[in-house]
Amino acid sequence: MSLPPALAELVEDFEAVGPKDRLQLLLELSQELPDLPDRYADAAGSMEQVHECQSPLFLAVEVDEDADRRVHLFFSAPPEAPTTRGFAGIMHTGLDGEPASEVLAVPDDFYTALGLTQAVSPLRIRGMAAMLARIKKQVRAAVAG
Template sequence: MSDLPPALAELVDDFADVGPKDRLQLLLELSQELPDLPERYRDAAATMEQVHECQSPLFLAVEVDDDADHRVHLFFSAPPEAPTTRGFAGIMVTGLDGEPAADVLAVPDDFYTALGLAQAVSPLRLRGMAAMLARIKKQVRSATAA
């Protein structure tokens, strides 16, 4: 997918290069790499937006720099016992954190289909990933409109 920031495109390629069983393993590895929250977001329910479409409790916050590129920074809270949800959040952080707002907004809403996870996870879980991206874009638009 040519509309993807380089780190996200690399992740899509990584998923495409392995079979369905290994894709799930790759997703689980990304779940373990999700960064800890900074102190200002420790109370996720009070300080972050919940993504209700996710089957597990997932909260996100988006910060956008005031620089010319409006670089985007992502923060997620998801319980350790929800590795699929954490893996989706890991994809977002790895692929989009630090990217210019325009590049984040240009990511196709269905980019996740290129990950080839449809055989590994349920459509309901994939809908959660789509909702994450939609919330990220909404927060980026809101932050850059001001």
């Protein structure tokens, strides 16, 4: 599986530990999700909601105009939703700053390599898959437009 380096490193971290520790890693990533810049202060009005997530999650994608077309990700998820925030943390840590071509090349089911299916519900996994799908959709639109 070909993944951007930061995302590949996260997958290795998750693969190296058991199911209980994977959940702990996910919770740690939830705490590392950066705050939103002011331009996204009104998340519901300025960002796309990922309805498949069990908790309210909003995301926005910006793509640089330079040759690399680097992707920048922004997420809004409530602190009381650590699993959702953790998934957003995985996306942010693993994909933010990567070229659009690398983000678009991430396999849609890369999350299976994280081994979280034993630690979280299928509904939550569905939310993570939807996050990646929405990110890719926004990247494609930015690159095309």
